[in-house]
Amino acid sequence: MSRAKAQTKQSSYISRDSSRSYFLAVFVSMVLVFVICSLTETLPSFQNRISTTGADTCNGEPPAVNRTHDPKQATFYDEPELTYTLGKTIKDWDKKRKSWLNLHPSFAAGADTRILIVTGSQPSPCKNPIGDHLLLRCFKNKADYSRIHGYDIFYNTACLDPKLCNVWAKVALIRAAMVAHPEAEWIWWMDSDAVFTDMYFKVPLQRYKQHNLVVPGWPDMVYEKKSWVSLNTGSFFTRNCQWSLDFLDVWARMSPRSPDYKFWSETLMSTLSDKMFPGADEQSSLVYLLLTEKKKWGDKIYLENQYDLSSYWVGVVGKLDKFTRTEADAEKNLPLLRRRRAEVVSESVGEVWEKYLENNTASEGKRPFITHFTGCQPCSGSHDPSYVGNTCWDAMERTLNYADNQVLRNLGFAHRDISHGSYVSPLAFDFPSEVLQRKKSGEEYNR
Amino acid sequence: MSRAKAQTKQSSYISRDSSRSYFLAVFVSMVLVFVICSLTETLPSFQNRISTTGADTCNGEPPAVNRTHDPKQATFYDEPELTYTLGKTIKDWDKKRKSWLNLHPSFAAGADTRILIVTGSQPSPCKNPIGDHLLLRCFKNKADYSRIHGYDIFYNTACLDPKLCNVWAKVALIRAAMVAHPEAEWIWWMDSDAVFTDMYFKVPLQRYKQHNLVVPGWPDMVYEKKSWVSLNTGSFFTRNCQWSLDFLDVWARMSPRSPDYKFWSETLMSTLSDKMFPGADEQSSLVYLLLTEKKKWGDKIYLENQYDLSSYWVGVVGKLDKFTRTEADAEKNLPLLRRRRAEVVSESVGEVWEKYLENNTASEGKRPFITHFTGCQPCSGSHDPSYVGNTCWDAMERTLNYADNQVLRNLGFAHRDISHGSYVSPLAFDFPSEVLQRKKSGEEYNR
Known part of the structure; x- marks a missing residue:
């Protein structure tokens, strides 16, 4: 009985308030959505929200992709x-x-x-x-x-x-x-x-x-x-x-x-x-x-x-040690850069890196985005004759280890010497500032 | 003046309706959210919604991951x-x-x-x-x-x-x-x-x-x-x-x-x-x-x-041709399996495959999920002496091409002969049923 009564009451409630309450409800709903969105870190601009295709979500992030949803409707694949x-x-x-x-x-x-x-x-x-x-x-x-x-x-x-x-x-x-x-x-x-x-x-x-x-x-x-x-x-x-x-x-x-x-x-x-x-x-x-x-x-x-x-590799490989020094300097100066983090959010420091490198003209140069081993022909081995001996392969080894250090850092390790891919060491907490402190106190960092 | 007036009006509106309207608004908000959710393909069960951590979204899909969001609060990484x-x-x-x-x-x-x-x-x-x-x-x-x-x-x-x-x-x-x-x-x-x-x-x-x-x-x-x-x-x-x-x-x-x-x-x-x-x-x-x-x-x-x-490779490699025939039969029987689709939604046919293979005991066997080349030692080359000559490497080549055919299918191609990785052919539309039709009419499928 009391349940039926409550339902009746609710129904009459809605009908009595009619259009005024409806508009109020919509307004409050919008406010609620806005407040919820405000509580997330990034408040999505309305511009961004409009530009997406209807699958947008409350917190401004598009939903994860759905790999099992492939509707029956014909697509270009059926032509x-x-x-x-x-x-x-x-x-x-x-x-x-x-x-x-x-x-x-x-x-x-x-x-x-x-x-x-x-x-x-x-x-x-x-x-x-x-x-x-x-x-x-x-x-x-x-x-x-x-x-x-x-x-x-x-x-x-x-x-x-x-x-x-x-x-x-x-x-x-x-x-x-x-x-x-x-x-x-x-x-x-x-x-x-x-x-x-x-x-x-x-x-x-x-x-x-x-x-x-x-x-x-x-x-x-x-x-x-x-x-x-x-x-x-x-x-x-x-x-x-x-x-x-x-x-x-x-x-x-x-x-x-x-x-x-x-x-x-x-x-x-x-x-x-x-x-x-x-x-x-x-x-x-x-x-x-x-x-x-x-x-x-x-x-x-x-x-x-x-x-x-x-980038042409010949101009890059000789500078790898300089880039390493620049990066160590940046990490010493900015605790955010040397803070450990999950690899999945490591992209978050990309812009910090960029800004640091742009503003520090005294630094020893900015690493190239991509290094291309033009003329090396690693698979056939028939490289440009001007690259004598193992020049190409040594350069590739060094470059690959240099790049790998950026990946290994998120795993807590680093190549001590980028000329040899085999050797890696665990990174001390707060590296590289910790290294400095330890060196000052005469303690060895590497095992 | 009119703007100020409207603001005043709105304020008084809210204060006058007080708590009754507030509860109504919340109720209507919930109804709205429910309706929006109902309009999406999958209505998420409340069980599912509760089990997630608050970042869930209106259409039941979790949001895409945010790789740039790494808050300042200390985590285990700071220990x-x-x-x-x-x-x-x-x-x-x-x-x-x-x-x-x-x-x-x-x-x-x-x-x-x-x-x-x-x-x-x-x-x-x-x-x-x-x-x-x-x-x-x-x-x-x-x-x-x-x-x-x-x-x-x-x-x-x-x-x-x-x-x-x-x-x-x-x-x-x-x-x-x-x-x-x-x-x-x-x-x-x-x-x-x-x-x-x-x-x-x-x-x-x-x-x-x-x-x-x-x-x-x-x-x-x-x-x-x-x-x-x-x-x-x-x-x-x-x-x-x-x-x-x-x-x-x-x-x-x-x-x-x-x-x-x-x-x-x-x-x-x-x-x-x-x-x-x-x-x-x-x-x-x-x-x-x-x-x-x-x-x-x-x-x-x-x-x-x-x-x-x-799965131990020795028991698998000899059956690869049988598996291929089973899969071709399945594709001939079920148009859904041979329908072309984007690779990103190709997972959608996985369950259809499984059911077909389970229910067709007359088929020539179910492919193993993973084949392991135990004893082959491809890197050192010092394989188990009982695997004579190139047995191991030939088996790996065939197995890799067999698996690659499942990937290449989504790209519109197939290895004609899994013994040789080099040769691939474009797949005809509606393959393999088209092949049958063409073969019936005496027409060659492969170029």
């Missing part, structure tokens, strides 16, 4: 004519991708900044005896970077197009990756011999809102010097959009897939000022497309040289 | 006495980890099922000429599995304890990983030569609610036969909890770190019925702990043999 291979045009990709995202709302939220790193190497063992070991460690380096930043990574060892099992392999792989990964806004190609040397730098995606392909390069060297090394295709990223699909097809028309491959080879040799070897490679072809079809493609291609998206 | 190394006891770990999760609510949501896969190999190049190539491809295989299921993966090439640079290395690494990854509930060790051969199988974590260590094994072989191969430490996972930290310390007391290593070596030889080689290895030591301290540790150790957490 028999759609292929993962180059050459067969896909139409209305932007619309198709958007429809897929709408059917998968947990992926739609946060899609704008989602990156898939793709890399790979040949299917068979390397000729160079330590080639595969170096490739293994280069992959580990990329997997570390991807884990720290929450990016997906795909390592490919298959040749997806029998005519593109060389420098062009990346173009076929990017095309397939775009179709297989509609959740990713950017597909980031990394050569197997490119190494992340600043584990905490994040690419400034907001800079590329108007662009669809970001490649390290220098406009004057492209348009004035017409140099084949005016840009570098060892590390670049393309937006997962119709423009990129079209561009990849146009690009691949200069590859060995094309009946005009010989023509392109000769044309590149005669057009580019410093191309001394035959064959239309993917890097020279990209320079050529910028030179000859600037209006059509150039506006959407960002030549990035404000940070090292592909 | 000078806490180390990442074995031997120094950590106390109150469960409480400390919980406090960390409370400070990082985006990681607290979903923490129960979060897995970090850890694996690794020696710091230097392999002696076996194709050793590093096989390790590279084994790592790629694990990275593929991790990406498909959204797990993190860490590949270690450093020796974290100078006395444990052998089969015991995993124990030191797991200890460090637990401290460095409080967000992960489970740390899953995988030997470098263990290969995921069912990319879509997920370990049934709900089965292990009462357990802290899950290792493939057979109770009768442990307790009756006292065999050192009664379990396999090539693939096992431990809960990130106080019990595991304590257990790792006890386990490591039988390792070369211990002054009693020789004693343990002799004790294991005399206790275990079939241990024919000297040295206290980590697998024999685990069997010994189960035998002698069952009451203390055994109840929390799950010996898993209902699925292949570490």
Whole structure:
């Protein structure tokens, strides 16, 4: 009886208050939501909240992705004519991708900044005896970077197009990756011999809102010097959009897939000022497309040289000890940097690092984001003859250990000597300030 | 003036309605939240909502993790006495980890099922000429599995304890990983030569609610036969909890770190019925702990043999073609299985696969979850002499390509012949049913 009474009372309550109470309730609800949001660390701006796709959540974070939700509604995957291979045009990709995202709302939220790193190497063992070991460690380096930043990574060892099992392999792989990964806004190609040397730098995606392909390069060297090394295709990223699909097809028309491959080879040799070897490679072809079809493609291609998206290793390796000193100085000066933390939130110090390095011009230099072992050819072993003896392999070992130190720090360890990957030591609490204190008191830090 | 007027009006509105309206507002807010939640695909049960830590969201999905949020409040990382190394006891770990999760609510949501896969190999190049190539491809295989299921993966090439640079290395690494990854509930060790051969199988974590260590094994072989191969430490996972930290310390007391290593070596030889080689290895030591301290540790150790957490490769490789036929049959029978989809939602077919294989006893066998190349020693090359010639390497190549076919399918390709990693072909739409149709009409499928 008392329960029925309470229900009746509640019902009459609502009907009596009618519209005035309704608007009040909505207002108070909004206030409540605002208060709840205010209690979280970051108060999301309304701008941000509007820009997401409806799967947004109370605390401003998009929800975790739902890997088991794949509704029955038809998507582009159900179109028999759609292929993962180059050459067969896909139409209305932007619309198709958007429809897929709408059917998968947990992926739609946060899609704008989602990156898939793709890399790979040949299917068979390397000729160079330590080639595969170096490739293994280069992959580990990329997997570390991807884990720290929450990016997906795909390592490919298959040749997806029998005519593109060389420098062009990346173009076929990017095309397939775009179709297989509609959740990713950017597909980031990394050569197997490119190494992340600043584990905490994040690419400034907001800079590329108007662009669809970001490649390290220098406009004057492209348009004035017409140099084949005016840009570098060892590390670049393309937006997962119709423009990129079209561009990849146009690009691949200069590859060995094309009946005009010989023509392109000769044309590149005669057009580019410093191309001394035959064959239309993917890097020279990209320079050529910028030179000859600037209006059509150039506006959407960002030549990035404000940070090292592909730094030449020769200029880097000699400075690794200097970078280490700079970083130790920074850690001594800023307790926040030397504070231990979980690896999953180690990205939080990235910006602190950046600011410190920018403001400390007296420091011994800023580590490059990515170091590329151009000319080393670790797998074949047939490096540029100017790199005598083990120069290349020693440099790769040092660079990989230098980068690994940034990862191991979160595990409580460090390579004492970056020339030898084998030896690591546990880090003392409050390192490196503790080291200083111990050294002052004559105590040894290392075991 | 009008703005001031409106503000005054609103204020008086609230004060006049007082408590009655307030309760109404709260009620309507709750109804609104309920309605919004109802509109999402899955209505979260209140049970689920209560079990999470407050960072749960309107649509029942936990929020995406926030990698930049690391509050200033002290955590266990700020305790000078806490180390990442074995031997120094950590106390109150469960409480400390919980406090960390409370400070990082985006990681607290979903923490129960979060897995970090850890694996690794020696710091230097392999002696076996194709050793590093096989390790590279084994790592790629694990990275593929991790990406498909959204797990993190860490590949270690450093020796974290100078006395444990052998089969015991995993124990030191797991200890460090637990401290460095409080967000992960489970740390899953995988030997470098263990290969995921069912990319879509997920370990049934709900089965292990009462357990802290899950290792493939057979109770009768442990307790009756006292065999050192009664379990396999090539693939096992431990809960990130106080019990595991304590257990790792006890386990490591039988390792070369211990002054009693020789004693343990002799004790294991005399206790275990079939241990024919000297040295206290980590697998024999685990069997010994189960035998002698069952009451203390055994109840929390799950010996898993209902699925292949570490299947012996010799019994697997000959069946790979049969598995391929079973899978093709399944795909021909169930359009859902052969439907193309984005890799990120490919996990959605895992359960469909499992059910099909369970219900089709006439099929040619179920692929193992993990295949372990025990005795092959791909890096040193000094395999068990009973595996003649290239048996081991050929078996690894075939197994890796077999597994890779499950990954490549989502990229629109397949290895035509799993004996050769080089050759892949694009898959026709609606494969394999399309193949049948084409074959019927005399048309070739492969180029």
